[in-house]
Amino acid sequence: MKSKQTNNKTIDQILQLIDQSQTFLIASHESPDGDAIGSTLALANALREMGKDVVAYNRDHAPHEYAFLPGIDTVVSTVDESQTFDAGFVLDAGELQRAGRWIKGRCRALVNVDHHPYSEDFGDIYFVDTEASATSVLIYRLLQSAGHKVSSDVATCVYTAILSDTGSFHYSNANPEAFQVAAEMVALGVDPWSIASRLYESQDLKRLRLLALALPTLQASACGQYASIAVTLKMYESSETSEEYTDRFINYPRSVRGVEVAIFFRQLTENRFKIGFRSKGNVDVGALARAMNGGGHHNAAGAEVEGSLESVRKWVYARVAELLSDQ
Numbered sequence: 001m002k003s004k005q006t007n008n009k010t011i012d013q014i015l016q017l018i019d020q021s022q023t024f025l026i027a028s029h030e031s032p033d034g035d036a037i038g039s040t041l042a043l044a045n046a047l048r049e050m051g052k053d054v055v056a057y058n059r060d061h062a063p064h065e066y067a068f069l070p071g072i073d074t075v076v077s078t079v080d081e082s083q084t085f086d087a088g089f090v091l092d093a094g095e096l097q098r099a100g101r102w103i104k105g106r107c108r109a110l111v112n113v114d115h116h117p118y119s120e121d122f123g124d125i126y127f128v129d130t131e132a133s134a135t136s137v138l139i140y141r142l143l144q145s146a147g148h149k150v151s152s153d154v155a156t157c158v159y160t161a162i163l164s165d166t167g168s169f170h171y172s173n174a175n176p177e178a179f180q181v182a183a184e185m186v187a188l189g190v191d192p193w194s195i196a197s198r199l200y201e202s203q204d205l206k207r208l209r210l211l212a213l214a215l216p217t218l219q220a221s222a223c224g225q226y227a228s229i230a231v232t233l234k235m236y237e238s239s240e241t242s243e244e245y246t247d248r249f250i251n252y253p254r255s256v257r258g259v260e261v262a263i264f265f266r267q268l269t270e271n272r273f274k275i276g277f278r279s280k281g282n283v284d285v286g287a288l289a290r291a292m293n294g295g296g297h298h299n300a301a302g303a304e305v306e307g308s309l310e311s312v313r314k315w316v317y318a319r320v321a322e323l324l325s326d327q
């Protein structure tokens with residue numbers, strides 16, 4: 001873990017860079033979750049409040065439930081090839097390629113802000129703290145050090161990101177700082193019920209129809225330690241949905257009693273699947289995903305595998321069983 005002192009020095013470097021820059025690119029990982037999109041918009045809104053020119057970018061659309069986040073309409077999924085930036089921020093990404101390799105060549109200085117272990121050192125400034133519950137907490141630390149007054153827009157983004165990355169304060173990363181920063185955001189006017197209801201009680205009916213198609217694919221291993229769920233292209237077609245509607249589907253196999261590793265098979269093309277892994281305790285699914293040319297961290301990771309659902313399942317189950325037998 002990086003020491004607090006390193007963090008302070010790093011924060012000073014970042015604040016100096018912000019001071020000296022006018023144009024910014026802010027990006028995060030593909031298939032953004034609440035922390036990715038919340039951190040992006042927390043920083044984008046704050047920099048705009050400082051009078052900076054900001055392009056907020058993500059390769060993919062954020063899930064629909066985040067549509068209420070202030071500034072979401074400003075997030076673009078393409079950036080003109082001729083455009084360059086004084087400074088770039090890549091947030092919550094783990095690896096640059098999950099945000100876009102092209103970013104490095106377009107920014108005069110690049111900052112990696114992250115809380116994933118094994119976060120790649122691709123930038124000029126490395127602001128990574130694995131103890132942070134969410135990347136948005138690191139953005140908050142930056143704004144505090146900058147003496148920037150947190151607006152209600154920024155507070156909404158910071159709070160939503162923490163809520164999302166801690167699983168509504170369920171997970172072990174819900175540390176004192178997560179509660180402290182959340183409490184400060186509430187003191188600034190964030191309404192927890194309003195955000196919770198938008199995130200968890202404003203589902204598109206289509207999402208539930210897709211879930212209804214996916215749940216029959218639930219499989220649990222004979223040992224009971226791993227379980228999976230799958231979504232196919234056919235299911236998207238008949239429910240008129242897409243990958244954006246599958247956020248948190250992996251929580252269903254994950255919630256089964258005794259399950260250590262949850263697996264989510266998402267069909268990308270006829271013969272290719274995206275595999276999501278979540279582990280509950282000590283099982284390192286990050287290592288498992290990296291062995292499949294994927295990436296991620298200890299308790300959440302992903303990879304892509306070629307084959308039919310049947311063959312991909314069989315192959316992945318064998319790897320997971322191997323991993324569990326080594327514990």
Ligand SMILES: [Mn+2]
Pocket residue numbers: 035036092115133134135165
């Ligand atoms: Mn995160």
